[in-house]
Amino acid sequence: MRAVVTVIGKDRTGIIYNVSKILAENEVNIEDISQTVMHDFFTMIMLVDMSNMSVDFNVLKNALETVGEDIGMSIRIQHEDLFNAMHTI
Amino acid sequence: MAMFKDVLETVRMIEKERLDIRTITMGISLLDCIDSSGAKSRQKIYDKITRLAENLVKEGERIENELGIPIVNKRISVTPISLIAGSSDDLNYVEYAKILDAAAATVGINFIGGFSALVPKGFTKGDRILIDSIPEALATTNCVCSSVNLGSSKAGINMDAVKRLGEVIKETAYLTRNADSIGCAKFVAFANAVEDNPFMAGAFHGVGEAESVLNVGVSGPGVVKRALEKAQDASFGEMAEIIKKTAFKITRAGHLVGTTVAERLNVPFGILDLSLAPTPEIGDSVARILEEMGLEHCGTHGTTAALAMLNDAVKKGGIMASTSVGGFSGAFIPVSEDEGMIEAVECGALTFDKLEAMTSVCSVGIDMVAIPGDTPASTISGILADEAAIGVINNKTTGVRVIPVYGKDVGDTAEFGGLLGRAPIMPINKNDCSVFVNRGGQIPAPIHSFKN
Numbered sequence: 001m002r003a004v005v006t007v008i009g010k011d012r013t014g015i016i017y018n019v020s021k022i023l024a025e026n027e028v029n030i031e032d033i034s035q036t037v038m039h040d041f042f043t044m045i046m047l048v049d050m051s052n053m054s055v056d057f058n059v060l061k062n063a064l065e066t067v068g069e070d071i072g073m074s075i076r077i078q079h080e081d082l083f084n085a086m087h088t089i
Numbered sequence: 090m091a092m093f094k095d096v097l098e099t100v101r102m103i104e105k106e107r108l109d110i111r112t113i114t115m116g117i118s119l120l121d122c123i124d125s126s127g128a129k130s131r132q133k134i135y136d137k138i139t140r141l142a143e144n145l146v147k148e149g150e151r152i153e154n155e156l157g158i159p160i161v162n163k164r165i166s167v168t169p170i171s172l173i174a175g176s177s178d179d180l181n182y183v184e185y186a187k188i189l190d191a192a193a194a195t196v197g198i199n200f201i202g203g204f205s206a207l208v209p210k211g212f213t214k215g216d217r218i219l220i221d222s223i224p225e226a227l228a229t230t231n232c233v234c235s236s237v238n239l240g241s242s243k244a245g246i247n248m249d250a251v252k253r254l255g256e257v258i259k260e261t262a263y264l265t266r267n268a269d270s271i272g273c274a275k276f277v278a279f280a281n282a283v284e285d286n287p288f289m290a291g292a293f294h295g296v297g298e299a300e301s302v303l304n305v306g307v308s309g310p311g312v313v314k315r316a317l318e319k320a321q322d323a324s325f326g327e328m329a330e331i332i333k334k335t336a337f338k339i340t341r342a343g344h345l346v347g348t349t350v351a352e353r354l355n356v357p358f359g360i361l362d363l364s365l366a367p368t369p370e371i372g373d374s375v376a377r378i379l380e381e382m383g384l385e386h387c388g389t390h391g392t393t394a395a396l397a398m399l400n401d402a403v404k405k406g407g408i409m410a411s412t413s414v415g416g417f418s419g420a421f422i423p424v425s426e427d428e429g430m431i432e433a434v435e436c437g438a439l440t441f442d443k444l445e446a447m448t449s450v451c452s453v454g455i456d457m458v459a460i461p462g463d464t465p466a467s468t469i470s471g472i473l474a475d476e477a478a479i480g481v482i483n484n485k486t487t488g489v490r491v492i493p494v495y496g497k498d499v500g501d502t503a504e505f506g507g508l509l510g511r512a513p514i515m516p517i518n519k520n521d522c523s524v525f526v527n528r529g530g531q532i533p534a535p536i537h538s539f540k541n
Binding site (some may be wrong): 079084 | 156157342
């Protein structure tokens with residue numbers, strides 16, 4: 001099962017480190033990363049595989065949201081299905 | 090994986106434009122709860138609802154979390170209670186409403202619909218008792234919603250029901266006078282009622298439906314408005330295209346949520362209702378979409394055409410996105426639940442008569458309109474008859490949810506709170522229609538040829 005992690009906020013050091021640390025700790029594999037920085041505004045989208053995830057989805061979600069608050073970024077994780085449903089025919 | 094910009098678009102729709110799933114509504118048949126003993130029947134009803142819907146809220150919240158899209162309401166619709174209670178000896182069905190309320194509280198939902206009767210062509214004993222029980226039922230319960238289907242394109246309009254329901258609405262307003270007559274906000278009188286509608290107050294589980302199904306109502310006026318904002322110089326054809334594409338995406342999200350919840354609850358997925366449903370929140374208004382098309386205020390000349398175009402384009406986009414479209418599937422224009430409508434009424438741009446005209450091109454009728462508390466029952470019946478006529482003649486669903494707010498008059502505002510919002514009291518025509526309403530009988534079914 002795959003999910004999309006979206007990280008949005010003001011650019012700073014250590015964003016990818018902080019997010020990927022949580023993912024690695026919970027056995028979530030990163031399959032793809034895209035990111036841009038425009039006018040100091042950082043946007044990153046990660047496609048992650050949760051097949052071997054060691055915790056419940058909600059635990060991971062809370063951990064990501066907490067780290068998001070710590071580093072002042074908005075971090076969301078959503079099942080990939082929603083995006084595929086809305087944007088493919 | 091969806092493209093970068095697609096992901097961001099979805100996130101923006103949810104975070105900034107209030108994209109949400111308005112409701113997941115579980116339809117439950119109560120036909121096997123019929124019993125000659127009212128008490129036994131009610132016990133069966135309670136047991137069945139609490140058994141089948143035990144995990145509705147839990148699974149709804151789980152999917153909300155996983156997909157990251159809010160599901161605002163979790164609700165239940167049941168078989169019209171007049172059909173269930175009719176075989177008992179009870180002379181009052183308020184206890185049935187109370188057991189529905191208790192079941193709703195147990196499973197943690199906010200509304201349960203189906204305290205209903207279907208009388209387009211006449212009353213059964215159960216229908217009469219149910220209709221007489223509506224005011225007390227709505228005054229003594231929190232979550233129960235009631236509806237009556239009083240006309241259809243096949244049968245015409247039951248004018249005896251029209252007359253009686255005018256009185257019922259007045260009685261309900263009086264019994265809930267301490268809360269701005271809020272009981273009336275939980276009652277709809279329909280013509281051509283649909284059997285699979287997930288939206289309240291008019292949801293019920295029709296007799297042609299399966300044992301239990303999961304229906305979904307989507308939302309998204311804010312998303313449509315934002316899409317149109319980006320196309321200021323668009324022609325009508327271009328606007329229609331933008332609305333269609335947006336409706337497609339909204340519908341896909343709804344379809345995914347509906348099918349996933351249904352699968353996890355192990356019930357069949359029923360229908361997806363495409364209606365654009367507003368809320369009183371800023372940025373979630375159907376009126377503002379119409380204004381975005383170039384109207385100074387909703388209600389001015391051009392409003393009916395704008396609404397017709399919007400409604401049609403939403404359907405076209407939605408139909409492509411899901412094969413299970415049903416319910417009303419049209420834009421809703423409730424006054425109290427739409428911040429733009431409220432403002433349009435307050436500034437005098439939107440009148441009762443214009444609202445009536447607008448209902449001829451969209452669902453679902455005169456909805457959440459507060460009128461003076463001293464409005465005679467016969468005038469309310471006249472309003473019901475007019476709306477029913479629009480529905481019956483045009484082969485569409487129409488409904489009336491008016492609130493004659495006890496003790497209030499034009500210039501006052503009724504406060505319902507939450508999703509029901511607030512409503513400025515609207516002036517209505519003061520001329521008498523009681524002789525017309527009191528005639529009784531049936532307006533015959535209309536001819537379905539020579540359409541003009």
